[in-house]
Amino acid sequence: MVRLSHVRDPAPLIQQVADVYRSAFSIFPDGPTDEEVQTFADHTLSLHARREAFRFIAAHDGDALVGFIYGYHGRDGEWWEDWLRARVPRAVYDEWFTDQFDLTEFCVRAELHGRGIGSMLYGELRSELLQSLPYRRAVLTTRRRANPARDFYLKRGWEVVWDALDDRFSLLGLRL
Numbered sequence: 001m002v003r004l005s006h007v008r009d010p011a012p013l014i015q016q017v018a019d020v021y022r023s024a025f026s027i028f029p030d031g032p033t034d035e036e037v038q039t040f041a042d043h044t045l046s047l048h049a050r051r052e053a054f055r056f057i058a059a060h061d062g063d064a065l066v067g068f069i070y071g072y073h074g075r076d077g078e079w080w081e082d083w084l085r086a087r088v089p090r091a092v093y094d095e096w097f098t099d100q101f102d103l104t105e106f107c108v109r110a111e112l113h114g115r116g117i118g119s120m121l122y123g124e125l126r127s128e129l130l131q132s133l134p135y136r137r138a139v140l141t142t143r144r145r146a147n148p149a150r151d152f153y154l155k156r157g158w159e160v161v162w163d164a165l166d167d168r169f170s171l172l173g174l175r176l
Contacts, residue, residue: 002066002117004124007056010049014041016065024067024107028143030168048072048104053133057124059108059117067108069121073135074102084141088162088171096139096161096173101129103140106149113148122156129176138174141165 010017018041025031032040048054051072059067074081080102085093103125108117129138142150144163153172154160161173 002059002061002120004120005058005060007058007068010045010056010058010068010070013058013065014045017041017045017068020065020067020107020109021105023109023111026110027113028147051075051078053101053135055125055128055133057121057128059121066112067117067121069103069106069125071101071103071105071125071138071140074100080104084165084171087165092162092171096137096171099135100137100139100173101133101135101176103138106140118152122152126156136176138176140172141169142172143168144170 007013018037021040022032022034022037048070049056051074053073054070055072056068056070058065074097076082076085081097084097106118106121108121129135139161140153140158142153144150144167150170150172153174156174158172158174160170162171165171
């Protein structure tokens with residue numbers, strides 16, 4: 001039975017987080033290399049965990065981490081916000097990046113896709129966004145071509161905000 005928990009500090013779970021991250025993105029031919037997974041585990045997640053309004057929700061089956069979702073309130077001067085600002089029209093950026101929660105990572109082990117774990121994780125984060133966080137919008141990037149993640153978001157009310165960030169990614173937004 002899968003159970004969810006809110007995790008204040010994901011550092012003790014870092015190896016399991018890296019394994020889930022690797023597995024979740026293995027469905028894409030251009031998924032992360034071992035070096036990219038290690039960078040995520042050794043640097044990126046700990047950096048994100050220090051950001052304003054950081055929320056990390058873990059899905060466990062017994063002792064095994066099987067999925068997670070996390071995000072935070074992004075700010076100008078952070079890599080992702082600056083990367084996006086350089087790629088979207090100013091009016092789009094100003095509308096979506098003044099009062100937003102950045103849904104940063106959402107991963108479920110590839111072999112467990114389709115079992116409702118992602119829906120559980122997303123539902124828990126969405127509930128928290130609506131009940132206890134003050135943001136009016138949520139944003140994320142996902143791959144431009146049709147895939148299960150993109151379909152998941154679009155079925156839940158996310159809209160394509162800008163579809164040409166680069167040759168792989170689109171910006172999606174959700175009005176809260």
